[in-house]
Amino acid sequence: MSTATVEGAYEGALRAFRNPLLGLLHGSSAPFVVTVLALVFTAQRPQVPVAEVHAEIDAALARLRAAGYGEDGTAPLPAGVARDLCRGWVRAGWLTRQAHEGVEVYQVSAHGVAALEVAGRVGGVRTRVSQSRVRTLLDAVEGLAQDADPDVMTRIARIDAEIRERQEEVRRLERTGVVEPVPDDRLLEEAENVLHLARELPADFARVVETIVQVQRDVVTDLRQDVRPTGEVLREYLQRGRDLMESTREGRAFAGALALIGRAEHIDALAAHLRTILGHPFAAGLTASQRRELRDVARRIEQGVRDVLEAQQRASHVITTQIRTHDPLRDREVDALLREAMAGLQRWMPTSRRREPVTPVRRMPVADVAHLRQRTDDLRPAAPPAPLEPVVVGDVADDDARAWGGPHYVELERHVAGLVAGTSDRVPVAEAFTAAPEGLRRPVDLLGLLEIAHRHGMVEGDEVVTVEAVRPDGTRRRFAFGAVALAGPASAGGDDDEHDDEGARDEGRHD
Incomplete structure (x- = not known):
């Protein structure tokens, strides 16, 4: 050695x-x-x-x-x-x-x-060498060899052999109608291998997310340093912000995996396969934690893909925002202020003592503003608004415009007050509307009368009544509504003055 x-x-x-x-x-x-x-x-x-x-x-x-x-x-x-x-x-x-x-x-x-x-x-359960794991390794090696081999005839021969093998399997199933059962031990081994592969996914997804976040930080740092012309920074980093997945090795690997697992039908098929596995009798040999892990495989994949896509979206948003709001002059001013504050702290710390009071800033610099309100207790404007200009619409007279306007609240209030003052019983709204003059029997006046009845406290009935309304041009319309009645004179006349004022205000608004 x-x-x-x-x-x-x-x-x-x-x-x-x-x-x-x-x-x-x-x-x-x-x-x-x-x-x-x-x-x-x-x-x-x-x-x-x-x-x-x-x-x-x-x-x-x-x-x-x-x-x-x-x-x-x-x-x-x-x-x-x-x-x-x-x-x-x-x-x-x-x-x-x-x-x-x-x-x-x-x-x-x-x-x-x-x-x-x-x-x-x-x-937990110790992962052991099994036929399933060895087959996974052999399949991976075979797939790598097939992808690396550029010979066309070799690939055609391999595909033909696979087709013949599949066709032979189909003929056997059609002939016998029996699927060869797989021993439970082998199914358990394959399930453990699936769990082993699934446990690697969260770390892979997290590594992609961290790579995206690091790229985002590098881009923002380079933008803030302002060492190159703004146009060059914009061209380079806008493109990099759009193609974060293509700028790193982890991003390219995830983009390839996303083509396989990012489609909804693939996730649905995976969930269906997992339900089939958990419904098989061999699943009883798995521990509760293993069954829970198998059940959560599809959700963990969905969550991992979602985390990566959200990280990519956040990074693109941060980079785009930084580019749009990048102001080299302002950044330099902020950096200068921070350096000045740090220098002041460095000068003060060696001479300061523990619990020594710090003199606060008594007054902030005055902003250079053209005008500020001198008094905050008076919220009225300095001058009243200009009067409204009278508006004339064509040759329409004021009476005609008022006839087609909203309810005549003042006249309706007087009409209702006269009806309820002469009786101690409840006054049906339908009868009150029918008894009104023709000028107060427009469709909008029916709505106004119902509003007044509700305000005075109306009583609802079970039957349906109909009334006939007259429009200003003389046409008539029939309306049906649930029977309601005014509660009585006490409630009908208690707030006449107030409602007269409110009706006057509403009338003025409609005018």
């Missing part, structure tokens, strides 16, 4: 252990981190608001300490509160913190997802 080989291998091992995945699993409080990340972040809740994460982790710490865990020193619980722990996990690369729909949320990073999957596989 040469020295160079040892040094190269050791450097590779050092790089591997600097990976956040191994850092998480190698930490002294790794069992606690794996436990809370798996419980807080689930397939149904991949993004959790920051406040909720802090509260749940604090509750988990308190419960484990009350149960006596961590006292023997073999698996110590972390010290501190959840807020400090989560900040450390973000710095370590196990969590990501971002804004989602106006709320700050935590999400497990790709390294954190991979660590959870490793811990789950080690602590």
Whole structure:
């Protein structure tokens, strides 16, 4: 064994252990981190608001300490509160913190997802070498060889052989009508292989999301630095913002996978296959967690695709917004103000003492505004608005325009008051409308009369009554409505003055 080989291998091992995945699993409080990340972040809740994460982790710490865990020193619980722990996990690369729909949320990073999957596989059912996994490997190698082989005749011969094999299988099924049963042990092996493949998907989706977010940050940083002409920045990064999926290796890989799993019919077919698997008798040999994982495969794929597409949309929106609002002069002014504030803090900190009061800013700079309201207690405008100009529409007289306007509330109120004053019984609205003069028996006056009756407290009946209304041009229309009556003189005449004023206002509005 040469020295160079040892040094190269050791450097590779050092790089591997600097990976956040191994850092998480190698930490002294790794069992606690794996436990809370798996419980807080689930397939149904991949993004959790920051406040909720802090509260749940604090509750988990308190419960484990009350149960006596961590006292023997073999698996110590972390010290501190959840807020400090989560900040450390973000710095370590196990969590990501971002804004989602106006709320700050935590999400497990790709390294954190991979660590959870490793811990789950080690602590759960051990994956073993099986016929299903070997066949998956052989099929993958065969597919790679077929894609890499450019010989046309070889591919044609291979396809012909597959066709003959399928046709022979069809003839056998037609001849015997019997499907050869597959042993339950083999079905269980294939199910475990499916679960093994499905467990790799969340980390892959998370890695694509993180790559998109990193591209977004790089683009925004380059835009803010303003080291190149604005036109060049716009041309390059607008195109990059539109083609985020094509600009990275992970994005291109996801785009290829999206062509297979991104269509609704493919997801529906996958869900139907999973229901068939879970309905087979061999599924009873699976554990409850394995059956739950199989049931959630389609949903996890949908969620992963949705997360990637949302990340791409957010990145495109952020980049486009930055390009539209990019103002080099304003950015330089903000940078200069920030540098001035930092320089002031650096000068003040060495000479300051603990608990030393800071002189507040007593007065902010006065804005250069042309005019501001001097008094805030008087909300009236400085001058009354100009009077309205009289409007004349053609040769229409005022009386004709009023005849085709809204209800005559004042006249209707007087008519109703006269009817209810002469009797102690309820006055039906239909009779009141029929007894009114022809000028008050327009269709709109019927609506006004019903409104007045409702305001005075009307009583509804079960029968349907009809009345005849007269339009200003003399045409007549019949209307049917549920029988209603005025409640009586006490309620009908109690607010005449008020309603007269309101009717006058409404009449003026219709004029």
